[in-house]
Amino acid sequence: MRTQVGIVGAGPAGLLLSHLLHLHGIGSVVLEAHSRDYVEKRVRAGVLEQGTVNTLVGTGVGDRLLREGLVHHGIELRFGGRPHRIAFERLVPGRAITIYGQQEVVKDLIAARLAAGGQILFEVSDVVPDDIATACPVISFTHDGHRRRLDCDVIAGCDGSHGVCRAAIPDGALTVFAREYPFAWLGVLAEVPPSADELIYAHSDRGFALHSMRSPSLSRFYLQVDRDEDVAKWPDERFWAELRVRIETVPGWRLRDGPVLEKIVTPMRSFVAEPMRYGSLYLAGDAAHIVPPTGAKGLNLAAFDVGVLTEALAAWYADGSTGLLDEYSATCLRRVWRVQHFSWWMTTLLHTFGDDDGYGRRLQRSQLEYVASSDAAAASLAENYVGLARV
Numbered sequence: 001m002r003t004q005v006g007i008v009g010a011g012p013a014g015l016l017l018s019h020l021l022h023l024h025g026i027g028s029v030v031l032e033a034h035s036r037d038y039v040e041k042r043v044r045a046g047v048l049e050q051g052t053v054n055t056l057v058g059t060g061v062g063d064r065l066l067r068e069g070l071v072h073h074g075i076e077l078r079f080g081g082r083p084h085r086i087a088f089e090r091l092v093p094g095r096a097i098t099i100y101g102q103q104e105v106v107k108d109l110i111a112a113r114l115a116a117g118g119q120i121l122f123e124v125s126d127v128v129p130d131d132i133a134t135a136c137p138v139i140s141f142t143h144d145g146h147r148r149r150l151d152c153d154v155i156a157g158c159d160g161s162h163g164v165c166r167a168a169i170p171d172g173a174l175t176v177f178a179r180e181y182p183f184a185w186l187g188v189l190a191e192v193p194p195s196a197d198e199l200i201y202a203h204s205d206r207g208f209a210l211h212s213m214r215s216p217s218l219s220r221f222y223l224q225v226d227r228d229e230d231v232a233k234w235p236d237e238r239f240w241a242e243l244r245v246r247i248e249t250v251p252g253w254r255l256r257d258g259p260v261l262e263k264i265v266t267p268m269r270s271f272v273a274e275p276m277r278y279g280s281l282y283l284a285g286d287a288a289h290i291v292p293p294t295g296a297k298g299l300n301l302a303a304f305d306v307g308v309l310t311e312a313l314a315a316w317y318a319d320g321s322t323g324l325l326d327e328y329s330a331t332c333l334r335r336v337w338r339v340q341h342f343s344w345w346m347t348t349l350l351h352t353f354g355d356d357d358g359y360g361r362r363l364q365r366s367q368l369e370y371v372a373s374s375d376a377a378a379a380s381l382a383e384n385y386v387g388l389a390r391v
Protein backbone atom coordinates (compact mmCIF):
# COMPACT_ATOMS: atom_id res chain seq x y z
CA MET A 1 0.00 0.00 0.00
CA ARG A 2 1.09 3.59 -0.45
CA THR A 3 -0.17 6.76 1.14
CA GLN A 4 1.17 10.24 1.97
CA VAL A 5 0.77 10.07 5.78
CA GLY A 6 0.81 6.74 7.60
CA ILE A 7 -0.96 7.20 10.96
CA VAL A 8 -0.60 4.70 13.80
CA GLY A 9 -3.51 4.90 16.28
CA ALA A 10 -7.21 5.69 15.97
CA GLY A 11 -7.52 7.74 19.13
CA PRO A 12 -8.45 11.45 19.05
CA ALA A 13 -4.99 12.42 17.75
CA GLY A 14 -4.81 9.96 14.81
CA LEU A 15 -8.42 10.36 13.73
CA LEU A 16 -8.45 14.16 13.92
CA LEU A 17 -5.16 14.30 12.00
CA SER A 18 -6.55 12.06 9.24
CA HIS A 19 -9.66 14.28 9.05
CA LEU A 20 -7.74 17.59 8.94
CA LEU A 21 -5.30 16.25 6.33
CA HIS A 22 -8.24 15.11 4.20
CA LEU A 23 -9.58 18.67 4.20
CA HIS A 24 -6.21 19.75 2.73
CA GLY A 25 -6.43 17.01 0.09
CA ILE A 26 -3.68 15.00 1.79
CA GLY A 27 -4.11 11.22 1.89
CA SER A 28 -3.61 9.07 4.97
CA VAL A 29 -4.16 5.54 6.25
CA VAL A 30 -4.94 4.96 9.95
CA LEU A 31 -3.77 1.70 11.56
CA GLU A 32 -5.50 0.74 14.84
CA ALA A 33 -4.80 -2.26 17.04
CA HIS A 34 -8.26 -2.49 18.55
CA SER A 35 -11.66 -2.99 16.94
CA ARG A 36 -13.92 -0.09 15.98
CA ASP A 37 -16.35 -1.14 18.71
CA TYR A 38 -13.61 -1.05 21.36
CA VAL A 39 -12.29 2.42 20.51
CA GLU A 40 -15.83 3.80 20.27
CA LYS A 41 -16.75 2.45 23.70
CA ARG A 42 -13.53 3.28 25.59
CA VAL A 43 -14.60 5.73 28.33
CA ARG A 44 -11.95 8.40 28.95
CA ALA A 45 -12.10 12.12 29.72
CA GLY A 46 -14.73 14.48 28.44
CA VAL A 47 -13.84 18.17 28.73
CA LEU A 48 -13.24 20.06 25.48
CA GLU A 49 -11.44 23.42 25.44
CA GLN A 50 -12.86 26.28 23.37
CA GLY A 51 -10.11 25.78 20.78
CA THR A 52 -10.86 22.06 20.37
CA VAL A 53 -14.57 22.79 19.94
CA ASN A 54 -13.76 25.48 17.36
CA THR A 55 -11.62 23.00 15.40
CA LEU A 56 -14.22 20.21 15.44
CA VAL A 57 -17.12 22.54 14.58
CA GLY A 58 -15.05 24.55 12.08
CA THR A 59 -14.06 21.41 10.16
CA GLY A 60 -17.51 19.91 9.93
CA VAL A 61 -17.44 17.22 12.62
CA GLY A 62 -19.17 19.20 15.38
CA ASP A 63 -22.90 18.83 14.67
CA ARG A 64 -23.56 16.21 17.37
CA LEU A 65 -21.13 17.98 19.72
CA LEU A 66 -23.20 21.19 19.38
CA ARG A 67 -26.44 19.23 19.87
CA GLU A 68 -25.42 17.01 22.79
CA GLY A 69 -22.40 18.73 24.37
CA LEU A 70 -22.95 20.58 27.67
CA VAL A 71 -21.46 24.09 27.57
CA HIS A 72 -20.16 25.22 30.96
CA HIS A 73 -19.15 28.78 31.85
CA GLY A 74 -17.50 27.91 35.11
CA ILE A 75 -16.24 25.29 37.53
CA GLU A 76 -16.46 25.08 41.31
CA LEU A 77 -13.58 24.70 43.71
CA ARG A 78 -15.01 23.24 46.92
CA PHE A 79 -13.00 23.57 50.14
CA GLY A 80 -13.46 24.78 53.71
CA GLY A 81 -17.14 23.85 53.64
CA ARG A 82 -17.92 26.42 50.96
CA PRO A 83 -18.34 26.49 47.14
CA HIS A 84 -16.05 28.88 45.19
CA ARG A 85 -17.09 29.35 41.58
CA ILE A 86 -14.55 30.24 38.91
CA ALA A 87 -16.74 32.27 36.57
CA PHE A 88 -15.43 31.97 33.02
CA GLU A 89 -18.06 34.41 31.68
CA ARG A 90 -16.54 37.16 33.83
CA LEU A 91 -12.87 36.13 33.87
CA VAL A 92 -12.39 34.92 30.28
CA PRO A 93 -15.43 36.32 28.39
CA GLY A 94 -16.41 34.42 25.25
CA ARG A 95 -14.51 31.28 26.21
CA ALA A 96 -16.12 28.21 27.78
CA ILE A 97 -15.64 24.44 28.04
CA THR A 98 -17.89 21.76 26.56
CA ILE A 99 -18.59 18.45 28.27
CA TYR A 100 -18.64 15.81 25.53
CA GLY A 101 -17.14 12.35 26.06
CA GLN A 102 -13.92 11.49 24.28
CA GLN A 103 -15.51 8.36 22.82
CA GLU A 104 -18.20 10.58 21.26
CA VAL A 105 -15.45 12.61 19.55
CA VAL A 106 -13.89 9.34 18.35
CA LYS A 107 -17.26 8.10 17.02
CA ASP A 108 -17.88 11.36 15.13
CA LEU A 109 -14.40 11.32 13.58
CA ILE A 110 -14.58 7.67 12.51
CA ALA A 111 -18.01 8.25 10.93
CA ALA A 112 -16.73 11.34 9.10
CA ARG A 113 -13.58 9.58 7.83
CA LEU A 114 -15.45 6.55 6.56
CA ALA A 115 -18.16 8.71 4.97
CA ALA A 116 -15.41 10.59 3.11
CA GLY A 117 -13.86 7.32 1.91
CA GLY A 118 -11.06 7.45 4.47
CA GLN A 119 -9.05 4.30 5.24
CA ILE A 120 -8.98 3.08 8.85
CA LEU A 121 -7.70 -0.48 9.34
CA PHE A 122 -8.89 -1.81 12.70
CA GLU A 123 -7.50 -4.83 14.52
CA VAL A 124 -4.03 -4.61 12.99
CA SER A 125 -1.15 -6.23 14.87
CA ASP A 126 2.66 -6.28 14.95
CA VAL A 127 2.94 -2.75 13.66
CA VAL A 128 6.58 -1.90 12.84
CA PRO A 129 7.54 1.63 11.76
CA ASP A 130 10.75 1.43 9.68
CA ASP A 131 13.26 3.61 7.80
CA ILE A 132 12.01 6.52 9.90
CA ALA A 133 15.36 8.33 9.46
CA THR A 134 14.87 8.32 5.68
CA ALA A 135 12.50 10.21 3.35
CA CYS A 136 10.73 6.91 2.55
CA PRO A 137 9.43 5.50 5.85
CA VAL A 138 7.52 2.23 5.86
CA ILE A 139 5.02 0.70 8.26
CA SER A 140 4.67 -3.08 8.17
CA PHE A 141 1.78 -4.70 9.99
CA THR A 142 -0.49 -7.73 10.02
CA HIS A 143 -4.15 -7.37 9.01
CA ASP A 144 -6.69 -10.08 8.33
CA GLY A 145 -3.88 -12.63 8.77
CA HIS A 146 -1.74 -11.02 6.05
CA ARG A 147 1.57 -9.24 6.57
CA ARG A 148 1.31 -5.92 4.83
CA ARG A 149 3.54 -2.96 3.98
CA LEU A 150 2.51 0.71 3.90
CA ASP A 151 4.91 3.04 2.11
CA CYS A 152 4.43 6.69 3.07
CA ASP A 153 6.10 10.10 3.00
CA VAL A 154 5.83 10.58 6.76
CA ILE A 155 4.61 8.58 9.75
CA ALA A 156 2.45 10.14 12.46
CA GLY A 157 2.89 8.32 15.76
CA CYS A 158 -0.53 8.76 17.39
CA ASP A 159 -0.41 5.45 19.22
CA GLY A 160 -0.59 6.69 22.79
CA SER A 161 1.79 6.30 25.70
CA HIS A 162 2.34 2.58 25.27
CA GLY A 163 2.61 2.55 21.47
CA VAL A 164 5.38 1.37 19.13
CA CYS A 165 6.21 4.65 17.41
CA ARG A 166 8.10 6.44 20.19
CA ALA A 167 9.82 3.12 20.96
CA ALA A 168 11.04 2.98 17.35
CA ILE A 169 13.18 6.08 17.86
CA PRO A 170 16.81 5.08 18.55
CA ASP A 171 18.06 5.30 22.13
CA GLY A 172 19.63 8.62 22.95
CA ALA A 173 17.62 10.56 20.38
CA LEU A 174 14.93 11.51 22.90
CA THR A 175 15.07 13.25 26.26
CA VAL A 176 12.32 12.14 28.61
CA PHE A 177 10.90 14.15 31.53
CA ALA A 178 8.53 12.48 34.00
CA ARG A 179 6.71 12.84 37.31
CA GLU A 180 4.89 10.00 39.08
CA TYR A 181 2.28 11.05 41.67
CA PRO A 182 1.88 8.99 44.88
CA PHE A 183 -1.81 8.46 44.18
CA ALA A 184 -4.32 7.46 41.52
CA TRP A 185 -7.90 8.28 40.53
CA LEU A 186 -10.76 5.85 41.09
CA GLY A 187 -13.18 6.83 38.33
CA VAL A 188 -16.86 5.88 38.18
CA LEU A 189 -19.43 6.31 35.41
CA ALA A 190 -22.92 6.22 36.94
CA GLU A 191 -26.42 6.28 35.52
CA VAL A 192 -27.67 9.21 37.61
CA PRO A 193 -28.41 12.83 36.75
CA PRO A 194 -25.58 15.16 37.78
CA SER A 195 -25.97 16.64 41.27
CA ALA A 196 -24.69 20.02 40.08
CA ASP A 197 -24.79 22.06 36.86
CA GLU A 198 -21.01 22.42 36.69
CA LEU A 199 -17.91 20.43 37.60
CA ILE A 200 -16.92 20.40 41.29
CA TYR A 201 -13.24 20.02 42.23
CA ALA A 202 -13.34 19.16 45.95
CA HIS A 203 -10.31 19.46 48.21
CA SER A 204 -10.62 17.57 51.51
CA ASP A 205 -8.30 16.23 54.18
CA ARG A 206 -9.36 12.73 53.08
CA GLY A 207 -8.22 13.37 49.51
CA PHE A 208 -9.46 14.90 46.27
CA ALA A 209 -12.88 14.27 44.73
CA LEU A 210 -14.36 15.38 41.40
CA HIS A 211 -18.00 15.63 40.34
CA SER A 212 -18.26 15.59 36.56
CA MET A 213 -20.84 14.43 34.02
CA ARG A 214 -21.46 13.14 30.53
CA SER A 215 -25.12 14.02 29.95
CA PRO A 216 -28.31 14.99 31.86
CA SER A 217 -28.59 11.31 32.87
CA LEU A 218 -24.94 10.20 33.12
CA SER A 219 -22.51 11.36 35.81
CA ARG A 220 -18.78 10.84 36.21
CA PHE A 221 -17.01 10.89 39.58
CA TYR A 222 -13.40 10.52 40.65
CA LEU A 223 -11.83 9.84 44.05
CA GLN A 224 -8.16 10.17 44.95
CA VAL A 225 -6.95 6.72 46.08
CA ASP A 226 -3.60 5.07 46.70
CA ARG A 227 -1.37 4.58 43.68
CA ASP A 228 -1.79 0.81 43.50
CA GLU A 229 -5.35 0.69 44.80
CA ASP A 230 -7.32 -2.48 44.06
CA VAL A 231 -10.69 -1.57 42.53
CA ALA A 232 -12.15 -4.75 44.06
CA LYS A 233 -11.77 -3.08 47.45
CA TRP A 234 -14.33 -0.46 46.39
CA PRO A 235 -17.82 -1.89 46.31
CA ASP A 236 -20.35 0.73 45.14
CA GLU A 237 -21.61 1.51 48.67
CA ARG A 238 -18.09 2.27 49.86
CA PHE A 239 -17.51 4.49 46.83
CA TRP A 240 -20.65 6.55 47.41
CA ALA A 241 -20.03 6.78 51.16
CA GLU A 242 -16.49 8.08 50.68
CA LEU A 243 -17.53 10.47 47.90
CA ARG A 244 -20.23 11.91 50.16
CA VAL A 245 -17.76 12.53 52.99
CA ARG A 246 -15.44 14.42 50.63
CA ILE A 247 -17.99 16.39 48.60
CA GLU A 248 -21.12 16.89 50.73
CA THR A 249 -19.28 19.58 52.67
CA VAL A 250 -21.58 22.50 51.78
CA PRO A 251 -24.65 22.85 54.03
CA GLY A 252 -27.80 21.65 52.23
CA TRP A 253 -25.95 20.25 49.21
CA ARG A 254 -26.71 16.58 48.53
CA LEU A 255 -25.13 14.10 46.12
CA ARG A 256 -27.41 11.85 44.10
CA ASP A 257 -26.16 8.30 43.49
CA GLY A 258 -27.25 5.60 41.09
CA PRO A 259 -26.24 2.41 39.22
CA VAL A 260 -22.49 2.24 38.59
CA LEU A 261 -21.75 1.42 34.94
CA GLU A 262 -17.97 1.47 35.07
CA LYS A 263 -15.29 1.71 37.77
CA ILE A 264 -11.57 2.00 36.99
CA VAL A 265 -8.35 3.08 38.71
CA THR A 266 -6.07 5.39 36.68
CA PRO A 267 -2.50 6.14 37.82
CA MET A 268 -1.45 9.78 37.83
CA ARG A 269 1.67 10.80 35.99
CA SER A 270 3.25 13.57 33.94
CA PHE A 271 5.48 12.69 30.97
CA VAL A 272 7.13 14.53 28.08
CA ALA A 273 9.42 13.13 25.35
CA GLU A 274 11.52 15.69 23.45
CA PRO A 275 11.79 16.28 20.53
CA MET A 276 8.43 15.25 19.09
CA ARG A 277 10.00 14.45 15.71
CA TYR A 278 12.63 12.02 14.53
CA GLY A 279 13.33 12.10 10.82
CA SER A 280 10.07 11.30 9.05
CA LEU A 281 8.31 10.24 12.26
CA TYR A 282 6.16 12.85 14.05
CA LEU A 283 4.77 12.08 17.51
CA ALA A 284 1.44 13.60 18.58
CA GLY A 285 -0.78 13.29 21.63
CA ASP A 286 -0.12 10.74 24.34
CA ALA A 287 2.66 9.19 22.24
CA ALA A 288 4.73 12.28 23.16
CA HIS A 289 3.25 13.56 26.41
CA ILE A 290 0.98 12.58 29.31
CA VAL A 291 -0.69 14.89 31.81
CA PRO A 292 -2.52 13.96 35.01
CA PRO A 293 -6.29 14.35 34.32
CA THR A 294 -6.81 17.07 36.95
CA GLY A 295 -6.68 19.82 34.33
CA ALA A 296 -8.71 17.84 31.73
CA LYS A 297 -6.04 18.55 29.10
CA GLY A 298 -4.99 15.27 27.46
CA LEU A 299 -7.41 15.21 24.55
CA ASN A 300 -7.12 18.96 23.97
CA LEU A 301 -3.33 18.82 23.76
CA ALA A 302 -3.57 15.96 21.25
CA ALA A 303 -5.93 18.09 19.13
CA PHE A 304 -3.48 21.02 19.32
CA ASP A 305 -0.53 18.85 18.17
CA VAL A 306 -2.33 17.53 15.10
CA GLY A 307 -3.53 21.03 14.20
CA VAL A 308 0.12 22.18 14.11
CA LEU A 309 1.21 19.05 12.20
CA THR A 310 -1.54 19.50 9.60
CA GLU A 311 -0.53 23.11 8.90
CA ALA A 312 3.10 22.03 8.55
CA LEU A 313 2.35 19.11 6.22
CA ALA A 314 -0.04 21.21 4.13
CA ALA A 315 2.71 23.81 3.56
CA TRP A 316 5.20 21.07 2.67
CA TYR A 317 2.87 19.43 0.15
CA ALA A 318 1.84 22.82 -1.24
CA ASP A 319 5.27 24.30 -1.96
CA GLY A 320 7.91 21.97 -0.51
CA SER A 321 8.67 24.35 2.36
CA THR A 322 9.93 22.53 5.45
CA GLY A 323 9.98 25.51 7.85
CA LEU A 324 6.83 24.57 9.76
CA LEU A 325 7.81 20.88 9.83
CA ASP A 326 11.19 21.82 11.27
CA GLU A 327 9.38 23.97 13.85
CA TYR A 328 6.74 21.30 14.65
CA SER A 329 8.34 19.98 17.82
CA ALA A 330 9.27 23.40 19.25
CA THR A 331 5.82 24.82 18.49
CA CYS A 332 4.04 21.96 20.22
CA LEU A 333 6.42 21.78 23.19
CA ARG A 334 5.75 25.43 24.10
CA ARG A 335 2.10 24.49 24.71
CA VAL A 336 2.94 21.06 26.09
CA TRP A 337 4.98 22.60 28.93
CA ARG A 338 2.35 25.26 29.67
CA VAL A 339 -0.22 22.50 29.96
CA GLN A 340 2.18 20.29 31.93
CA HIS A 341 2.66 23.12 34.41
CA PHE A 342 -1.11 23.79 34.73
CA SER A 343 -1.94 20.09 35.19
CA TRP A 344 0.85 19.67 37.78
CA TRP A 345 -0.32 22.84 39.56
CA MET A 346 -3.99 21.72 39.68
CA THR A 347 -2.87 18.29 40.89
CA THR A 348 -0.62 19.58 43.69
CA LEU A 349 -3.22 22.18 44.68
CA LEU A 350 -6.14 19.77 45.08
CA HIS A 351 -4.73 16.40 46.21
CA THR A 352 -3.45 15.32 49.62
CA PHE A 353 0.12 14.07 49.91
CA GLY A 354 0.73 11.39 52.53
CA ASP A 355 4.15 12.75 53.46
CA ASP A 356 2.76 16.18 54.28
CA ASP A 357 3.91 17.55 57.64
CA GLY A 358 1.09 20.06 57.56
CA TYR A 359 3.19 22.76 55.95
CA GLY A 360 2.11 21.61 52.48
CA ARG A 361 -1.54 21.55 53.55
CA ARG A 362 -1.27 25.17 54.77
CA LEU A 363 0.25 26.22 51.45
CA GLN A 364 -2.55 24.50 49.54
CA ARG A 365 -5.16 26.24 51.67
CA SER A 366 -3.55 29.62 51.15
CA GLN A 367 -3.40 29.06 47.38
CA LEU A 368 -7.03 27.91 47.26
CA GLU A 369 -8.17 30.96 49.23
CA TYR A 370 -6.06 33.22 47.01
CA VAL A 371 -7.61 31.76 43.83
CA ALA A 372 -11.09 32.09 45.38
CA SER A 373 -10.59 35.72 46.42
CA SER A 374 -8.36 37.25 43.72
CA ASP A 375 -9.68 37.86 40.21
CA ALA A 376 -6.11 37.87 38.94
CA ALA A 377 -5.44 34.38 40.31
CA ALA A 378 -8.86 33.09 39.28
CA ALA A 379 -8.40 34.48 35.76
CA SER A 380 -5.10 32.64 35.47
CA LEU A 381 -6.78 29.37 36.37
CA ALA A 382 -9.73 30.14 34.07
CA GLU A 383 -7.67 30.97 30.99
CA ASN A 384 -5.55 27.86 31.37
CA TYR A 385 -8.65 25.74 31.97
CA VAL A 386 -10.64 26.91 28.95
CA GLY A 387 -7.45 26.72 26.90
CA LEU A 388 -5.03 29.52 26.16
CA ALA A 389 -5.70 31.08 22.77
CA ARG A 390 -1.95 31.51 22.19
CA VAL A 391 1.16 30.22 24.00
Ligand code: APR
Pocket residue numbers: 008009010011012013014031032033034039044045102124127158159160161162163164284285286287297298299302
Ligand atom coordinates in the same frame (compact mmCIF):
# COMPACT_ATOMS: atom_id res chain seq x y z
N1 APR B 1 -0.62 -0.46 16.73
C1 APR B 1 -1.80 0.13 16.37
N2 APR B 1 -2.52 0.95 17.20
C2 APR B 1 -2.01 1.17 18.42
C3 APR B 1 -0.78 0.60 18.87
C4 APR B 1 -0.08 -0.24 17.95
N3 APR B 1 1.07 -0.81 18.29
N4 APR B 1 -0.55 1.02 20.14
C5 APR B 1 -1.59 1.80 20.48
N5 APR B 1 -2.46 1.90 19.45
C6 APR B 1 -3.71 2.65 19.43
C7 APR B 1 -4.54 2.48 20.71
O1 APR B 1 -5.31 1.32 20.64
C8 APR B 1 -5.36 3.75 20.73
O2 APR B 1 -6.60 3.58 20.07
O3 APR B 1 -3.40 4.02 19.43
C9 APR B 1 -4.51 4.76 19.96
C10 APR B 1 -3.96 5.86 20.86
O4 APR B 1 -5.05 6.63 21.29
P1 APR B 1 -5.05 7.42 22.71
O5 APR B 1 -4.41 6.61 23.73
O6 APR B 1 -6.44 7.89 22.91
O7 APR B 1 -4.07 8.63 22.46
P2 APR B 1 -4.29 10.00 21.69
O8 APR B 1 -5.05 9.84 20.42
O9 APR B 1 -2.98 10.62 21.69
O10 APR B 1 -5.31 10.78 22.66
C11 APR B 1 -4.84 11.39 23.72
O11 APR B 1 -7.08 11.28 24.67
O12 APR B 1 -7.37 9.33 25.59
C12 APR B 1 -7.38 10.63 25.86
O13 APR B 1 -6.98 11.47 27.86
C13 APR B 1 -6.43 10.75 26.83
O14 APR B 1 -4.96 12.38 26.72
C14 APR B 1 -5.42 11.33 26.06
C15 APR B 1 -5.87 11.76 24.77
Ligand code: PHB
Pocket residue numbers: 044045046047199212213220293294295296
Ligand atom coordinates in the same frame (compact mmCIF):
# COMPACT_ATOMS: atom_id res chain seq x y z
C1 PHB C 1 -14.20 13.89 33.13
O1 PHB C 1 -15.35 14.33 32.98
O2 PHB C 1 -13.90 12.73 32.86
C2 PHB C 1 -13.16 14.81 33.68
C3 PHB C 1 -13.47 16.11 33.95
C4 PHB C 1 -12.51 16.96 34.46
C5 PHB C 1 -11.24 16.50 34.72
C6 PHB C 1 -10.93 15.18 34.41
C7 PHB C 1 -11.89 14.33 33.89
O3 PHB C 1 -10.32 17.32 35.23
